[in-house]
Amino acid sequence: MEAFRGRALVRVSILIPWAVPTAISGLLWRWIFNSNGIANTLIGHQILWTTEGFHAKVAVIIAEVWKMAPFIGLLVLAGLQVISKEVYEAARIDGATPLRQFWHITLPLVKPALLVAVLFRCLDALRMFDLPYILIGAQKNSVETLSMLAQNEASNVRFGPAAAYSVILFLYVFLIALGFVRLLGADVVADSASQGKRRAGRKRHRLAGPRRAEATS
Structure with missing residues (x-):
């Protein structure tokens, strides 16, 4: 990818949605998805986005994609910039x-x-709490996450179910992270092992040289 003037400014501008605090982002999108908000004005229909149902899911998905897409895009851009032009x-x-x-x-x-x-x-999707909590509200089954369930149980002094939800959430995050780490680290581990074997072989070769010289003398 060729460099262009102002590329740093473009990157910063793209990152603004990700840099905005999630609570502020939720309030912004709650205003957009209000019954008299911009979303209904654009589509020309009166839709209750922040109530229970499929529309609430769509509202959360749109808000979450708007917030996190720039960060993911920069990750992919960093991966693309590593590729050498000579390969193409x-x-x-x-x-x-x-x-x-x-x-x-x-x-x-x-x-x-x-x-x-x-x-x-x-991982963000599994531990999501603040965006649906602020955008849609608490105790909405269509957008309720494990974090919201744990918080609701704990706020009602039901610490047993809250602890159970927290443990389940931890297991979900741990298993998914472990699977991705194994998938990502397979080549790295193999490369490290092969490099370690090569270094060990060179070390044995260097040590064997003086020993052979002593044996011949």
Whole structure:
């Protein structure tokens, strides 16, 4: 990707939705999805976005994507910038089409960044609390998360169910993070092991040299 003037300013501008606190973002989107808000004005229908039902889910999804998409985009951009231009030039010389370049070069090389982005999104979705709590409200079954359930039980002095929900949430996050770490770290572990074996072999070779010299003398 070629550099252009003002690229840093564009990146900062893109990151503004992610930098906005989630509570402020929830209040902003609650105003947008109000019965007399901008969303209903644009579509020309009166929809109760912040009540129970499918519309509440859509409102939370839109607000969450608006907030987190810039951060994920920058992660993928960082992965794309690591790819060397010489790789694409060699592929073009070999006659590879743009589709084959994307499938066999771009996608495999950007895969670690994509997996990290998906991991962050999965963990954010599992531990989500403040955005649906502020945007839609508490005790709404359509958008209620485990964090909201745990908080509701704890606020009503039902600490047993609250602890159970918290443990379940921890297990979900732990298992998903473990799966992604294993998926991401497989190549890294293999590379580290092979490098360790090479270093050990070179060390044995250096140690064997003086011993052979002493044996011949």
